Every structure is written in C-alpha cells, then in structure tokens.
Amino acid sequence: MFFDAVVVGAGLAGSTAARILAESGRKVLVIEKHKHIAGHCHDYKDNNGITVHTYGPHIFHTNNKTVWEFVNKFTEFNYYQHKVLSYAEGKLIPFPINRDTLCEVFGINIATYEVEEFLSNEVKKSKFNNPPKNFRDVIVSQVGERLYELFFKNYTIKQWERDPEELLPDVAKRIPVRANRDDRYFSDKYQGIPKYGYTKLVENILNHDNITVMMGIDYFEIRDYLKSSLVVYTGELDRFFDFSHGKLEYRSLNLVLKTFDIEFYQPVAVVNYPNDYDWTRITEYKHFLDEKSSKTTVCFEYPTAHGKPYYIVMTSENMERRKKYTEEVERLERTGEYIFVGRLAEYKYYNMDEVITASIRKTEVWLNGR
Ligand code: UDP
Known part of the structure; x- marks a missing residue:
C-alpha cells in the first residue's frame, strides 16, 4: 500500500x-x-x-x-503548578533559587528588593569567566560559588558525568533565579x-x-x-x-520504582538530591494528578551513559x-x-x-x- x-x-x-x-x-x-x-x-x-x-x-x-x-x-x-524542593544540608529547600531559598540557606531574612544586591555580593566574591563560557560560569555569574556548589555542581556531575565546565551555557539557562517568593519550577502561562x-x-x-x-x-x-x-x-x-x-552522545536514566504503604512519601512531586545519594531526584507520581491512594509510587532517577537515549x-x-x-x-x-x-x-x-x-x-x- x-x-x-x-x-x-x-x-x-x-x-x-x-x-x-x-x-x-x-x-x-x-x-x-x-x-x-x-x-x-x-x-x-x-x-x-x-x-x-x-x-x-x-x-x-x-x-x-x-x-x-x-x-x-x-x-x-488538570491545574498543576510544578514545585521542586532540593535536599541540601539536611533540609528540603525551595528550588529554583528564590528569596525563600536564600533565607533558608544563609539564615537571613531579606525582602524581595534586597535580593539583587545580596546575590551580586555573592557573585563579587566568586571566580568565573565573564562573559560566561560554560554551565558553571552561567550559574556562578547569577548566584555566586556558594549556591552553585550547594545546588548545582554535584547534581550536574551526577546527571552528565562530566565537569560542569565542559557543558555549554544553554543547559544552565533552563533554570531561573527569582528575587520574589515564586516557588514554581516553571513560570509559563500554560501548565498542567x-x-x-x-x-x-x-x-x-x-x-x-x-x-x-x-x-x-x-x-x-x-x-x-x-x-x-x-x-x-x-x-x-x-x-x-x-x-x-x-x-x-546521549544520556540515559535508570529509573527505579518503589511502592510504599504510606499516603505520601514527600511533600511535592519532585525532590532533587544534589549532594547526597547516587540518584539525582525522586518523583512521587500521585502529586501530578492529585490521585488518591493509601499507597504511593515513587521513582528514583540514576543517570547513566547506557540505555535508551533520553538526553542529548x-x-x-x-x-x-x-x-x-x-x-x-x-x-x-x-x-x-x-x-x-x-x-x-x-x-x-x-x-x-x-x-x-x-x-x-x-x-x-x-x-x-x-
Ligand atoms: N540542575 C542542577 N540542580 C538541580 C536541578 C538541575 O544542577 O537541582 C542542572 C543539571 O545540570 C540539570 C540541568 O540543570 O541537568 C537542567 O535541569 P532540568 O530540571 O531542566 O533537567 P531535566 O528535567 O531536563 O532532567
């Protein structure tokens, strides 16, 4: 035919x-x-x-x-606004970086209008190529070395199995930095x-x-x-x-599913693990569609070079x-x-x-x- x-x-x-x-x-x-x-x-x-x-x-x-x-x-x-927490220094902290993230990490209490100056002081203390040449430069030029090391460096090494300085700047552009308290992962008009x-x-x-x-x-x-x-x-x-x-080159993921006999495993759909454990993030699926069950299914993500091509x-x-x-x-x-x-x-x-x-x-x- x-x-x-x-x-x-x-x-x-x-x-x-x-x-x-x-x-x-x-x-x-x-x-x-x-x-x-x-x-x-x-x-x-x-x-x-x-x-x-x-x-x-x-x-x-x-x-x-x-x-x-x-x-x-x-x-x-459905109406769903994606929220992510990052597990760092034993705490679950809002991610991407916003005003609340700074308050948690630095133990300070600052207002939205003070965030820009705070971050620019962090950046001034840091070393990076200007203009930025790679993933690390983009992040450090926005938030400084301390936050880069806490949230980005090791996650990126786990995810891509290479030095963040070998990755092109575009990868970093996926993650916003916010001065306000907006803790959504994406700020797009349409989401769900x-x-x-x-x-x-x-x-x-x-x-x-x-x-x-x-x-x-x-x-x-x-x-x-x-x-x-x-x-x-x-x-x-x-x-x-x-x-x-x-x-x-492509990157793949080894996804390990586990079901627990509890209603909720974590407070939001995705928790990132930049520095601890071998997985990069845990997803608890029931949050996405607000599905009701006395059990919960979660997925541990282990990046790998082998397997189906997920990422370029x-x-x-x-x-x-x-x-x-x-x-x-x-x-x-x-x-x-x-x-x-x-x-x-x-x-x-x-x-x-x-x-x-x-x-x-x-x-x-x-x-x-x-
Ligand atoms: N990233 C990071 N820390 C995080 C989340 C992301 O360093 O907590 C970096 C990492 O290099 C990652 C990239 O930002 O590969 C893009 O993240 P995104 O969440 O867009 O990844 P995807 O959902 O496509 O896996």
Whole structure:
C-alpha cells in the first residue's frame, strides 16, 4: 500500500506531524520501534491507580498559545503548578533559587528588593569567566560559588558525568533565579498534566482515519520496502546517517520504582538530591494528578551513559558533530522528501512544547511548499 508520508516514531514529534498531514488529506503510516506509542512521555496506571511516567517526570508547560490550543484539542489538563524542593544540608529547600531559598540557606531574612544586591555580593566574591563560557560560569555569574556548589555542581556531575565546565551555557539557562517568593519550577502561562495521561493524549492525536500505526517495527529494517513522498524522521540523528560523522552522545536514566504503604512519601512531586545519594531526584507520581491512594509510587532517577537515549549531551564536541549531521539534514529537507524533527532527530534539548512547536512549523512549511 502506498502512503503519502511515513512517520518514524510515535512520540510527540511524530504524532503531531502525522496529525497535521492526515488533516490535510494525506495517508500517513506511523512506524514505532517500541511496543507502545507516546515515546518518552509514555505513561500508565499502576496497580494502585497511580499514573506512572515510564521514562521519568514530564510536566507540560508552555507560553505558546498555538501549542496549548493544539494539545487541548486532544485532552483536558488538570491545574498543576510544578514545585521542586532540593535536599541540601539536611533540609528540603525551595528550588529554583528564590528569596525563600536564600533565607533558608544563609539564615537571613531579606525582602524581595534586597535580593539583587545580596546575590551580586555573592557573585563579587566568586571566580568565573565573564562573559560566561560554560554551565558553571552561567550559574556562578547569577548566584555566586556558594549556591552553585550547594545546588548545582554535584547534581550536574551526577546527571552528565562530566565537569560542569565542559557543558555549554544553554543547559544552565533552563533554570531561573527569582528575587520574589515564586516557588514554581516553571513560570509559563500554560501548565498542567493531561488528565487521562500522555499516552491517551498521543493516542487521541493519532486517532484519525488517515493514520495507520505499526508498532514493534524498526524503520531501518523495512525502509527499503517503503514508498512514500515524505519521510518524517524522529529517531536518533546519527543512526539515520549510519554514524558517518561519528557517534553523538546521549544520556540515559535508570529509573527505579518503589511502592510504599504510606499516603505520601514527600511533600511535592519532585525532590532533587544534589549532594547526597547516587540518584539525582525522586518523583512521587500521585502529586501530578492529585490521585488518591493509601499507597504511593515513587521513582528514583540514576543517570547513566547506557540505555535508551533520553538526553542529548551539550558539549562543544557533540555540537560540532551535530553541525555536520545538520548540514546533511538540510540537504535532505531541501529535496522535500524528508523532515527531521524532535529531540533525537534534531539533537536539541527540547521541552515537550518545543517539540510540538517544531513539528507544527516544519510540517506546515512542507505542506505550504506543495
Ligand atoms: N540542575 C542542577 N540542580 C538541580 C536541578 C538541575 O544542577 O537541582 C542542572 C543539571 O545540570 C540539570 C540541568 O540543570 O541537568 C537542567 O535541569 P532540568 O530540571 O531542566 O533537567 P531535566 O528535567 O531536563 O532532567
């Protein structure tokens, strides 16, 4: 059977592209290597009725109205504002750094208007490259060495298994610093968790007469037998080109789930552990959807170099390599026969909303060219 488009991967990037193509009247085949849809935002309900995110915590947040309207066509969201505490010096402290964090750590009582001066004194005492050249420089230039060492240094070493000075500044830009008492992890206008889960959201996106989904099939094993006008590729960038410019690095997670016979394990959904233990964070899933159960399911995250690719690794070496692959991608995309989109195919540290934004944009550009 002929398909107008073959979409490789049934995560957010692939399903968004498939939906837009299907709505434009194209017949779309989605091929998914795993035996489930939804990619890394896959979730399921466990035996205690708690929705578990298979690949670690996913919180939807965006300032992009188009994206928010797109996802709201396929699911309702609950009202959820993500809060994180960091376990440091034996205490649970608000994170990212805000006024209350400073009061806790330094045992002081300052007002919002005094925060800027306080932090600038911390920065003055510290050494860093100005302008910042790497992850450490960005953080130290904002909050000084003391807070960098307490909250960032060891978490980053655990997460990436490298010196924070080898990581590019962009990684640090994900974490805000606030002078006020806002203790949310994200300040985006639209935030929430899909009421019936991410898997259901993706199932609804893919539920269209023009879309056929095949699971448990590796695209690379069947690609020679497929005929289509367009391939939307969302898998690993280097794999597509047979690693011709060398391997790109990815980080994975070893996620250990535990169920406890207590109502709550911790006060918020996520607690970070920068300095203690081998895990980086613990997620207690029931907080996300306010699920009621006498038991609770929590997830310990142990970063590792082995296993499924969860994260791209933002070092200059990987980014140089990415550039070579990107040139090949641009050449293929110019033919009108390919779209590369998503965290893996673009080798970008995208959030979920950014994946959807990129997929909508690239697919619409392709359609406008027809
Ligand atoms: N980070 C840190 N301490 C924390 C949280 C984050 O040093 O308590 C750093 C760490 O390098 C991490 C990066 O900031 O990889 C981005 O954090 P984010 O929470 O965005 O990571 P993700 O949710 O993507 O795993």
